Amino acid sequence: MTMKAAVQRNQRLHLNNVNVNPRTRKVVTYTLCALIPLALLHYYLLVPYQSSSQSQAQIHTALPPSSPLLLNEARHCNCNHSSGQWIPDDRGPLYNGTSCHTIKDNQNCMAHGRPDTAYLYWRWRPTGCSLPRFDPLSFLQIISNRHVAFIGDSMARNQAESLMCLLATGSPSPPELVYRDSAENRYRRWVFGSHNATVSIYWSPFLVKRIEKSEKAGIRHNRVFLDALDERWAKDLEAMDVILFSLGHWFLIPGIYYEKGQIIGCHVCPEFKHTEIGFFDVFRKAVRTTLEEVRRRHVEEGRRQRLVAVTTFTQAHFEGDWDKAGSCARTEPYKEGEAQMEYTTARMRTTLLHELERIRMAAVNGLHFQAVDVTRLAMLRPDGHPGPYMNPDPFGSGKARDRERVQNDCVHWCMPGPVDTFNEIFWQLLAENPFHKFT
Secondary structure, rough: OOOOHHHHHHHHHHHHHHHHOOOHHHHHHHHHHHHHHHHHHHHHHHHOOOOOOOOOHHHHHOOOOHHHHHHHHHHHHHHOOOOOOEEEEOOOOOOOOOOOOOOOOHOOOOOOOOOOHHHHOOOEEEEEOOOOOOHHHHHHHHOOOOOOEEEEEEEHHHHHHHHHHHHHHHOOOOOEEEEEEEOOHOOOHHEOOOOEEEEEEOOOOOOOOEEEEEEOOOOOOEEEEEEEEEEHHHHHHHHHOEEEEOOOHHHHEEEEEEEEEEEEEEEEEOOOOOEEEEHHHHHHHHHHOOOOOOHHHHHHOOOOOEEEEEOOOOOOOEEEOOOOOOOOOOOOOOOOOOOOOOOOHHHHHHHHHHHHHHHHOOOOEEEEEEEOHHHHHHHHHHOOOOOOHHOOOOOOOOOOOHHOOOOEEEOOOOOOOHHHHHHHHHHHHHHHHHHHHHO
């Protein structure tokens, strides 16, 4: 088959919207990504030496630069999900506040009476490529006979619960909750029996070892040990095939930091005679310790394949101070240029991406590192938080009379809501990564 005939055939497939298995499509995409540069090289280097009797029109027909299929697939060769815009989407979410039973009560905005629904009808369109609507069966097939672990703070839990709701829409049977540690739901595990797929949540806000603050006991500083993993999750590492870390917000609150058993400094600690060192470098050290220790243990285990992903930091949208009745009452995304990324947010994201790139350069066979880079797309969604609807009917009779004094949650995400997009990107990273092709 000539190149012209092959391209024309592919154009017909594209225009007829033939359904293709997602994995088959990935193979075709990667093949095209490899062939397009070769075809262009052929065109620019060899065509000038062809017989002058061949018309220029014939030459251009051999490789039509405007081929819809080639252009569409070429855009997938290097897709940057972090850049793009939110566009209206009439289809709405895959689930709602009553159909999913893993939504944390504080994020169930619909059930708590949020009156507006426009925040449910947007989807993220990356620049130069597409982000398919979440396919629960595709995700379940990828993680079949595997264990996916969400490890981190409440943002990790928010994303994990979103994934559970999304997967439940396509699972032949509801997921079975096989483990729960307490009423706080800090550690949970589900199994999708149809695919023998396991999803777990581990509470570990710093990823490394810590002694948490206790306001009731008068202890307002977290004690964080930067050179030791939190073994509550690390002891189960060998059983994890896919790991998603999410952290950041707990580093902003007061803390005392240790290395080799010694205090190296603190953050917001005027009552102590410790050196104030802030939290940026502490954040970097915690991430580095975690990634390096995962790599070391991976080598010790001798396992073949594992994917480690990290969701980037997302900024809060309080208009006013969070602890002084700050609120997030917007009902639609920011427009381009309407919002700026905060310094702290940008630096946390940059630090995380730098550490991921650093560990990739020293990676070992079978261990894959990826970033779920959602910082910018999340920054544009001030409308996606529970706000006052973290509690049921916050303005009901006999409750707060002053709307400005009602507590708001402008950090976590309504479910359904923008957090579902985090998992659409996570799904794409999984589908594009070779780890799931091996046992």
